[in-house]
Amino acid sequence: MLAHTGSATPEMMVSAIVPLTAGQACEEWTRSLMARRRRRPTRIGPLTHIRRDPGAWTVTVRRRGHNFGDYFPDAVWGGRDRALLAAQHFRDQLLLRIGPDTRVRRRSPKGTRNVTGVVGVRLERHVVEGRVYHRYVAHWPDPEKGTRRRRFLVERYGKEQARALAIEAREAGVAHSHAQQLARQCEEARRRLQEAPPMPRQVKDPLSRKGISMARRRPRRVK
Numbered sequence: 288m289l290a291h292t293g294s295a296t297p298e299m300m301v302s303a304i305v306p307l308t309a310g311q312a313c314e315e316w317t318r319s320l321m322a323r324r325r326r327r328p329t330r331i332g333p334l335t336h337i338r339r340d341p342g343a344w345t346v347t348v349r350r351r352g353h354n355f356g357d358y359f360p361d362a363v364w365g366g367r368d369r370a371l372l373a374a375q376h377f378r379d380q381l382l383l384r385i386g387p388d389t390r391v392r393r394r395s396p397k398g399t400r401n402v403t404g405v406v407g408v409r410l411e412r413h414v415v416e417g418r419v420y421h422r423y424v425a426h427w428p429d430p431e432k433g434t435r436r437r438r439f440l441v442e443r444y445g446k447e448q449a450r451a452l453a454i455e456a457r458e459a460g461v462a463h464s465h466a467q468q469l470a471r472q473c474e475e476a477r478r479r480l481q482e483a484p485p486m487p488r489q490v491k492d493p494l495s496r497k498g499i500s501m502a503r504r505r506p507r508r509v510k
Contacts, residue, residue: 337374344374350385365490375479376486382476387468403450407457410441410450423453427460430467435460 347356364370413420421441437456439449
């Protein structure tokens, strides 16, 4: 594999072509793949986690397999716009109480070649000047800097200690990343609540069906 280090004239381009070793090519491919897979932080818009249903707005926020939400009918809140404002207030207040959207893989998928048995920690082979080294690499997602990595040489720490240090670095990095995401989520939710109009009042009893169009389900036919 070849890499271009400059692009001025054809003569300079030919002279600036530098061959890459197999290890450097593999690292460059891995870096480009991780950059494509990097999840960007979700930007909360006016209708994020809010969907429009017949005659109402529904708030749904999912965290670690659990759904949090509520239902805001137009007839209860006095119109479509007032119901949407109430739903936005509820969503932002909810985001102040629950954790961030992490979505960190906790189990190795089937078919992977992860021999460590720990997600985010792998054992890789490293060659320097013809000499082969082995190292445990811990990696975790960072909301600001992308994927972070720490490496621990087996020849320096020993196999068991290098693996333990990599696992510890992975857990500490994930915890720090979660704390950053939670702080950002709470800060943005507080800002939206301060800038939003005041919370409207309900004009009807939410337990009363009067004036609220509710879809009726037809009874299923039993064959």
